[in-house]
Structures are given as C-alpha cells and as structure tokens.
C-alpha cells in the first residue's frame with residue numbers, strides 16, 4: 001500500500017513538473033485494461049445520457065441494455081436495486097449497473113418514494129402539483145441508488161434536496177425534472193443541461209461515487 005501511495009505521489013510531482021496529467025493518463029490505462037465496456041441496464045435514455053456525461057473522462061463505453069427485471073415493491077430503494085442486481089447477474093455476465101430512484105415529498109410523508117414511477121405514469125407532474133396546491137411546505141428530495149455488478153454487487157447512493165416548484169417549468173430531462181428545483185438553484189432540473197443537472201442531482205452524486213470506485217480500478 002505504501003509503495004502504491006508513494007508511486008501515486010511521484011506521479012503527481014512528475015505530472016506537475018512536465019505539466020501533463022499523468023495521473024489521469026494512468027487511470028485511463030488501468031480502466032482500459034480492466035474494463036472497456038460497462039452495461040447500463042435501463043430503458044431510460046435520459047439516465048444513460050447523464051451516466052455518459054459523468055463517466056466520459058474515464059473512457060469507459062457505457063452501453064444501454066434494455067433487459068426487463070422485476071422491480072419489487074419495497075420501501076427501500078437499496079433493496080429494489082439489490083434484487084435487480086441479483087436477477088440480472090443470473091442472465092448477464094459482463095460488468096453492468098442499474099439504477100433506481102425516487103422522489104420523496106416531505107408534506108406527503110415521503111410519498112411517492114419507491115412508487116415514483118407508478119405515480120408519474122398515473123397522475124404525472126400535474127397530479128403532484130394538485131396534491132400540493134395551497135401547501136407552503138414544498139420540500140422534497142430525490143434519492144438515487146446505483147447497483148454495480150462486477151464479480152459481486154456494490155451499491156452507490158446520492159441525494160439531492162430541494163423543492164417542488166409551483167408550476168411546470170422547462171422541457172429538458174425526463175420524469176419529475178420540470179417540477180423539481182434543487183437547493184441553491186433558481187431553476188428546475190427541466191431547465192438545465194445534462195451537465196448542470198448532474199452537478200446538483202441525486203444520480204450525479206451516486207455516479208460520482210461510482211466513478212471514485214472505478215478510478216481505483218476494478219477486478
């Protein structure tokens with residue numbers, strides 16, 4: 001371990017001396033040796049766009065794979081992701097990840113949470129705005145749980161706190177994006193570019209955690 005750390009430190013010294021990012025170069029070499037393709041099991045193209053933007057610098061090719069897996073009814077997103085990992089790893093042998101997310105609204109006792117997909121498909125953003133009509137507490141958060149399978153399951157999480165807007169604003173993104181305004185922003189996710197949304201979002205944070213893991217090299 002000490003040898004690895006001193007090797008890393010010398011790389012940083014050398015890279016600043018010759019003004020070249022050797023550390024990133026070595027990360028890319030390591031990642032390329034161990035993993036060139038990483039499958040993202042999802043039917044959501046918006047999620048794939050966000051993942052590609054975050055993992056771009058690693059030179060890992062993200063390949064979307066639409067493999068149906070059962071989303072069990074559970075109150076915990078982690079449980080849902082672990083079940084999906086287990087199910088898909090029986091059918092698919094290359095390294096892959098999947099992601100499950102939910103919107104939790106304070107005034108509605110964390111509803112829709114794990115039922116976010118069903119609620120979006122049924123009452124949609126208009127329905128959520130109607131449920132909150134006249135309520136002053138519009139606090140909400142998004143949570144993302146990424147499950148990576150690479151010789152075993154590993155979980156990465158991210159949370160984005162914010163508010164439900166008073167109206168639908170913006171046309172970018174997907175799902176609840178036009179009604180969710182993250183903390184420290186005057187815009188909804190629906191008004192942001194992929195890069196900007198990633199800098200605030202639950203998925204962006206979970207992806208950052210996965211990137212840190214991938215940078216260390218994977219088996």
Ligand code: IMP
Pocket residue numbers: 044099100101102103116117118120121173174175176177189201203
């Ligand atoms: P799932 O993770 O694909 O099951 O998503 C659950 C529900 O939340 C779906 O209706 C998604 O469209 C919505 N959703 C998930 N992530 C986001 C997001 O980043 N922005 C807006 N809606 C989202």
